[in-house]
Amino acid sequence: xxxxxxxxxxxxxxxxxxxxxxxxxxxxxxxxxxxxxxxxxxxxxxxxxxxxxxxxxxxxxxxxxxxxxxxxxxxxxxxxxxxxxxxxxxxxxxxxxxxxxxxxxxxxxxxxxxxxxx
Amino acid sequence: xxxxxxxxxxxxxxxxxxxxxxxxxxxxxxxxxxxxxxxxxxxxxxxxxxxxxxxxxxxxxxxxxxxxxxxxxxxxxxxxxxxx
Amino acid sequence: xxxxxxxxxxxxxxxxxxxxxxxxxxxxxxxxxxxxxxxxxxxxxxxxxxxxxxxxxxxxxxxxxxxxxxxxxxxxxxxxxxxxxxxxxxxxxxxxxxxxxxxxxxxxxxxxxxxxxxxxxxxxxxxxxxxxxxxxxxxxxxxxxxxxxxxxxxxxxxxxxxxxxxxxxxxxxxxx
Numbered sequence: 551x552x553x554x555x556x557x558x559x560x561x562x563x564x565x566x567x568x569x570x571x572x573x574x575x576x577x578x579x580x581x582x583x584x585x586x587x588x589x590x591x592x593x594x595x596x597x598x599x600x601x602x603x604x605x606x607x608x609x610x611x612x613x614x615x616x617x618x619x620x621x622x623x624x625x626x627x628x629x630x631x632x633x634x635x636x637x638x639x640x641x642x643x644x645x646x647x648x649x650x651x652x653x654x655x656x657x658x659x660x661x662x663x664x665x666x667x668x
Numbered sequence: 669x670x671x672x673x674x675x676x677x678x679x680x681x682x683x684x685x686x687x688x689x690x691x692x693x694x695x696x697x698x699x700x701x702x703x704x705x706x707x708x709x710x711x712x713x714x715x716x717x718x719x720x721x722x723x724x725x726x727x728x729x730x731x732x733x734x735x736x737x738x739x740x741x742x743x744x745x746x747x748x749x750x751x752x
Numbered sequence: 753x754x755x756x757x758x759x760x761x762x763x764x765x766x767x768x769x770x771x772x773x774x775x776x777x778x779x780x781x782x783x784x785x786x787x788x789x790x791x792x793x794x795x796x797x798x799x800x801x802x803x804x805x806x807x808x809x810x811x812x813x814x815x816x817x818x819x820x821x822x823x824x825x826x827x828x829x830x831x832x833x834x835x836x837x838x839x840x841x842x843x844x845x846x847x848x849x850x851x852x853x854x855x856x857x858x859x860x861x862x863x864x865x866x867x868x869x870x871x872x873x874x875x876x877x878x879x880x881x882x883x884x885x886x887x888x889x890x891x892x893x894x895x896x897x898x899x900x901x902x903x904x905x906x907x908x909x910x911x912x913x914x915x916x917x918x919x920x921x922x923x924x925x926x927x928x
Contacts, residue, residue: 561671565678567837568709572682574844575689575705581697582894583851584689585880586840588705593875594837596712599675603715618724620780624772625727626715632731633711636738638871640704643742645882645894647749648697655851655894728770 553609557602564598567591581648582655589641593634600630672720679713700744707737759804760797767792817926824922832876832919839878843896852898853882856891857907858920866891868923876919 574587607623686709689702711730718726746752771785781789843849856873860866866889870881873893883892890907 558671561675564712565675567841568679568682568712570841570844571705572686572709574840575686575702577844577847578849580851581695581701582880582882583849583896584698584701586878586894586896587844588701588708589874589880590833590837590840591844592705592708594833596708599679599712600715602675603719606719620772622718622724622727624769625724625731628766628769629711629715629727629731629734632734633708634875635871636734637704637708638874640738640741640745641874642870642881643745644697644700644704644748645880647700647745647747648695649882650749650751651695651697653695653697655853 553605557605557609560598560602560605564595564600564602566595567598568595571595580655581653582645585641585645589637593637596633597630600626669720672716675716676713676720679709679716683709683713696748700741700748703744704737704741707734707741711737755801755804756797759801760793762804763796763800764789764793820922821926824919824926828919828922829872829876832872836876836878840896843878848897850897851894853892853894854898854905855885855907856893857909858889858891860889860924865889865923868926869920872919872923 568591571587571591574591575584578584578587603626604623607619607626610617611619611623683706686702686705690699690706693699711734714726714730714733718724718730743752767789768781768785771789772780777783777786858866858869860869866884870884870891873879873891874881878896880894880896881891882894884890885892
């Protein structure tokens with residue numbers, strides 16, 4: 551019962567943050583702020599939908615130890631680790647490329663990087 | 669079971685919503701950001717689909733998809749930055 | 753030699769995680785998978801040890817550091833990440849932003865430390881690493897909400913970015 555509630559809560563939190571990330575991509579004014587919404591919210595949301603899967607696999611494992619549920623849980627954890635690491639790095643790559651291309655941060659109060667580029 | 673299908677449907681709806689930014693742009697960097705978000709959502713949806721269809725090999729596909737999407741994003745970023 | 757052992761152990765561990773549930777040995781693995789894991793570990797260690805682990809930095813092979821890395825990700829890092837997400841969620845809903853790019857001094861001496869710090873910063877407190885100054889390992893960071901007064905300062909100490917925990921100290925302990 552408690553496990554079911556936890557799964558529902560994780561799913562709800564995950565979907566809410568994924569939705570916020572996508573809305574942020576649509577709403578924010580420039581590349582950098584959109585990257586904020588993208589990397590933080592969708593990574594966090596995906597972590598929580600995966601936590602729901604791991605909880606479900608853990609519950610099923612005790613009901614049916616022959617059902618390969620430990621495979622599901624371990625692989626999901628590995629997928630989350632891969633996702634978190636690659637998302638952070640690719641966000642950095644996109645931000646750097648955008649700045650090299652000359653996209654100015656919109657509404658910026660300061661831009662220390664701009665001053666160093668000759 | 670229905671809750672997993674519901675989750676997948678919401679994730680697909682979010683992908684379609686992110687696709688608005690993918691088509692609207694205005695710059696190519698914005699499109700890459702939208703593509704990156706869609707990739708993350710696809711990985712999350714694949715993991716949930718593994719439970720829906722009881723085919724746990726889908727999670728392995730999700731891992732490989734995440735890694736390949738990462739390489740793709742890096743190459744697009746390098747191209748946009750003029751280093752390729 | 754040490755770099756070969758570390759690489760082989762790491763790749764073997766990843767293979768065993770991926771094949772857990774295949775048979776009865778130690779509850780989880782079949783004999784064939786264990787043999788293949790050993791073969792994969794030796795092969796990958798032979799091919800990749802010079803890329804994966806540099807022989808100059810022996811301290812990185814310390815298993816205690818790996819445990820610390822796991823503790824860091826599950827504890828302080830996750831708390832900071834949750835806080836950052838609520839912050840971004842608030843800004844998505846209200847649209848109240850004050851963006852800008854600031855220069856942050858990390859004080860990291862190694863590439864690994866800079867990488868870990870940059871990734872921690874990207875996923876945590878309303879900040880996003882844009883570029884790295886190769887000589888001083890300083891980071892250029894896009895902040896979604898620059899605190900008042902910060903835009904006039906030449907460099908910012910990395911400690912000021914994290915509110916709840918001393919993440920830079922953790923990173924230094926793990927990677928340097």
